[in-house]
Amino acid sequence: MTDLRKTVERFWAAAESRDWTAFAETLAEDVVYTLPQTRERIAGRERYVEFNREYPGDWHLRTERIVAEPGQVVTWAHFTVGLEEMYAITFFTGEAGESGEGRITSITEFWPEPYEPPAGREHLSERY
Template sequence: MESTEVVRQYWQSVWSRDWKAVGRTLAEDVEVFWPVTREIIRGRANMVAVNSEHPNGWSIDVLNVYDAGEAVVSEVQVPQEDVGVFRVISFWTVADDVITSGREYWTMYGGEEGRDWRRKYAEVGDLP
């Protein structure tokens, strides 16, 4: 299976809340790092638990999945009721049809305002 398809299957399985299928996309010793919060999630069981125990009221829109040579990059939008919309950029390593490691940057979409000094160069808006 192509590495990009493994990542797409991961996100589809998370979205459908098929936790056994999520587990099948992850190596037993997967390691995922979230730099924004400095959390490291080690092991398939912990990664499945982090996803399955998250409060409901969310959905997942896969915006892009790119084959970047030795990594797969995914851009995902996660709207969550009563919270807002998250954007997630993930860098995945895939081997033998499973995700072996990842680095995910979760941020609130539009969660920060641009700096005053840049206003003469930029506008606020949305792009597909």
């Protein structure tokens, strides 16, 4: 298990529990959060924490999978906002920490939208 993986696990746990102090402690001061679908970028720990604190609705998350190697972690997470369900793929990079627990320096998050498959391949696939 990499140090960054532990940090990302704490990041998601703090987000779910709305522990914004613990959440902020996982982030580098100059963290950059990027959302390619909306072409938004948030720079800085304070702004990113506030972005999450102000997010509307009663949202919750469950981490489905974590893939980690030194310096980078990818997560697949299931989110609910009220009755709506969605998944996000999140890429984290981080720094090495003196205590062995590095902080997150960049986050890029993708929110894939579900869509119907093209007609004509039903004989090859199974819907779930």
